[in-house]
Amino acid sequence: MKSLYAIASLFAGPGIGTTAYRAAAGLWRAGLLDRLVALGHRPTEVAEEQIVDVRFPPRGALRFLSDKPFYWLKNRRFDQVCRRAAAGDFAVVHLWNSQATGTARLAKGRGQRLAIDRASTHIRTQTDLLVAAYERFGIRYAPTYRETIARCVEEYALADVILTPSPRSYRSFLEQGVAEEKLVRCPFGADLERFTPRDRPPEKFRALFVGQLGVRKGIVTLLEAWDRAATGGELWLVGGKEEAIHRRLDPWRDRPDIRWLGFRSDVPELLRQASVFVFPSIEEGSALVTYEAMACGLPLIVTPESGAVARDGREAIEIKPHEVDALAAALAKLAADPALVEQLGRAARRRVEQFPWSAYGDRVALVHRLLADGRTGAEIRQALATGWPQIE
Numbered sequence: 001m002k003s004l005y006a007i008a009s010l011f012a013g014p015g016i017g018t019t020a021y022r023a024a025a026g027l028w029r030a031g032l033l034d035r036l037v038a039l040g041h042r043p044t045e046v047a048e049e050q051i052v053d054v055r056f057p058p059r060g061a062l063r064f065l066s067d068k069p070f071y072w073l074k075n076r077r078f079d080q081v082c083r084r085a086a087a088g089d090f091a092v093v094h095l096w097n098s099q100a101t102g103t104a105r106l107a108k109g110r111g112q113r114l115a116i117d118r119a120s121t122h123i124r125t126q127t128d129l130l131v132a133a134y135e136r137f138g139i140r141y142a143p144t145y146r147e148t149i150a151r152c153v154e155e156y157a158l159a160d161v162i163l164t165p166s167p168r169s170y171r172s173f174l175e176q177g178v179a180e181e182k183l184v185r186c187p188f189g190a191d192l193e194r195f196t197p198r199d200r201p202p203e204k205f206r207a208l209f210v211g212q213l214g215v216r217k218g219i220v221t222l223l224e225a226w227d228r229a230a231t232g233g234e235l236w237l238v239g240g241k242e243e244a245i246h247r248r249l250d251p252w253r254d255r256p257d258i259r260w261l262g263f264r265s266d267v268p269e270l271l272r273q274a275s276v277f278v279f280p281s282i283e284e285g286s287a288l289v290t291y292e293a294m295a296c297g298l299p300l301i302v303t304p305e306s307g308a309v310a311r312d313g314r315e316a317i318e319i320k321p322h323e324v325d326a327l328a329a330a331l332a333k334l335a336a337d338p339a340l341v342e343q344l345g346r347a348a349r350r351r352v353e354q355f356p357w358s359a360y361g362d363r364v365a366l367v368h369r370l371l372a373d374g375r376t377g378a379e380i381r382q383a384l385a386t387g388w389p390q391i392e
Contacts, residue, residue: 001372002034003027003092004085008054008078008099011038016096016119019188019288019360023094023117026361032092032368037085039078054081068145075099086112091372094364097123101151104158113371116159119285121172123152129283129305133215136322139244156182161367161377165286166307182377184367184384187309189357190291197297197349198272201342205233205335208274208298210267210289211281213249213260214242218280218303218321223252225280225327231335233257236274238264271296275341276334281306282321294352299344301330309355315348354389 005027007020021044027033028046037052056077062070079100086093086103093107094115107114120126127143134141156162156178163186164170170185207226211217219237226235238261241249252258264270267289271277277293278301286307290300294309300316302308310316317333319326334341363384370380 001032001091001369002089003032003094003368003372004035004037004088004090005033005094006037006078006082006085006100006103007096008039008075011036011041011051012044013040013042015288019119020096022189022357022361023364024361026358026363026365027368029361030365030369032365034090035085035088037078037082039074052081052085054078066142068142068148072145072148079103092368094368095155097155098148098152101155104155108158113160114158115161115163115367115371116155117163118169118173119165121169121283121285122156122176122178123149124176125172126283130216133282133321134244137215137220137245137248139215141244160371161380163364163367166284168304168307169285180378184377184381185390186360186363186367186384187355187390188286188288188291189355189360190288190295190352192295192353192356195268195271195292195295197295197345201338202273202275205231206236206273206275207231207233207278207301207331208236208238208270208276208293209278210238210270210293211279211287212239212242213237214245216242216282218282220245220248221280221322221324221327222278223249223258224324225331226252226258228324228328229331229335231331233275233335234259236261236270238262238267238270267292268296271298274298275338276301276331278327278331279303279306279308280319280321280327291352291355294348297345297349299334299341299348301327301334309351310348311351315344315351317344 005024009017012021024036036050039054041051056074079102082100082103083106090112092113097116097118131141131143161184162182163184165187170183173183213219235258271293277298280303283305284307290306290308300310302316303321312318317330367380
C-alpha cells in the first residue's frame with residue numbers, strides 16, 4: 001500500500017507547512033508514505049528521494065501581484081507537477097483543499113482513494129463570514145475567486161474523506177450540505193518540548209495575542225475590550241498589521257500599556273511571559289497558536305471559531321465573535337483572580353498533552369490505512385472516536 005501526500009507550501013516550514021510535516025511524518029513512521037510533493041522542503045526524516053519539489057517564485061519576487069492572483073498561479077503550477085507525480089500506483093492520494101483539483105480528478109479516475117484536508121471552515125462559510133466581518137468596518141472585502149470556490153466544492157464532491165480539525169469546521173460542512181459520510185475530524189497538535197510552561201507567573205497581568213493584526217482575527221474587538229476591561233496590565237500584540245485595517249488601529253498606537261511587537265521568532269518565550277492568551281478570531285479551522293499557548297500553561301480567552309481544544313470553564317473562557325463586553329469581562333475576571341489564571345493554565349497544559357503532534361500523525365496514518373482497506377468515512381470516523389481524545 002502506497003500513499004502520496006501533497007502540500008503547496010514549504011514542507012516543514014511555518015504554519016500549514018508544520019501541519020503537513022507532522023502528518024507526513026506519521027505516514028512515514030507507519031511505512032505508508034511513498035511520495036511527498038511540496039513547494040520546497042526543509043530536511044526531515046522523510047527520505048529525500050521520496051520528495052518532489054515544485055519550483056515557483058517566492059512571494060517577494062511577485063510583489064506586483066495581490067494575494068489572490070499569486071496563490072491562484074502558485075496552485076495552478078503546483079497542480080501541474082502534482083498530476084505527474086500522482087500517476088503512480090498509489091492507494092491513497094492526500095491533498096490540501098484548492099491546491100490540486102486536477103490531481104484530485106486524476107486520482108478518482110484511476111480509482112485511488114482521495115483524502116482532502118481543509119484547515120478552515122467550508123469555503124462558502126469562510127467567504128460569507130469574512131465578507132460580513134469586513135462589512136462591519138465599511139471595508140469592501142475582495143472575496144475568493146468564484147473559480148477557486150468551484151474547485152474547492154468539486155474537491156469535496158470527489159473526496160472519499162474530508163479531514164476537518166474542529167467541531168466548528170466539521171459543522172460548517174454539514175450546514176453546506178456535505179454528506180456526513182465524508183467527514184472526519186482530525187485535530188492538530190502541539191510541540192510539547194518546545195512549548196513548555198513558565199517557572200513563575202509574571203508580576204503584572206499580561207494578555208498576549210499572536211496572529212495577523214486584522215479583521216479575521218478580531219483585533220479591533222480585542223483593542224476595544226482591552227480599554228473597557230481596564231485591567232491595569234499590559235497587552236502584547238505579536239504579528240503583522242493588515243493593510244485594510246491599518247489606520248483603524250491608530251487610536252491604540254503609542255500607548256504605554258499596549259506593545260506592538262511585530263513578527264517574532266521567540267513566540268515560546270513570549271508565551272511564557274504572559275498571563276493569558278487572547279484570540280477572538282472570526283474564522284479558523286483550529287488555530288495552531290492556541291495549542292502552543294496551552295502547552296505553555298496559559299488559559300485562553302477564545303471564540304468557538306478559533307477551533308481550540310480548550311473547553312469553556314475548564315481551560316478557557318469562551319466568547320462569541322465581536323462581543324466586546326464579553327471579552328472585556330473575561331479579561332477583567334482573569335486579571336482580578338491570579339489563582340483562577342493558574343488553575344486554568346495548569347488544566348490547559350494537561351489538556352493539550354493529549355494532543356501531541358505524534359498523535360496527529362498517527363491519526364492521519366490510520367485514515368490512510370482504513371481508506372486503502374476500502375473503509376467508508378463513517379467507519380473511519382468511528383475508528384478515530386475510539387481511544388482518541390476529542391474536541392468537545
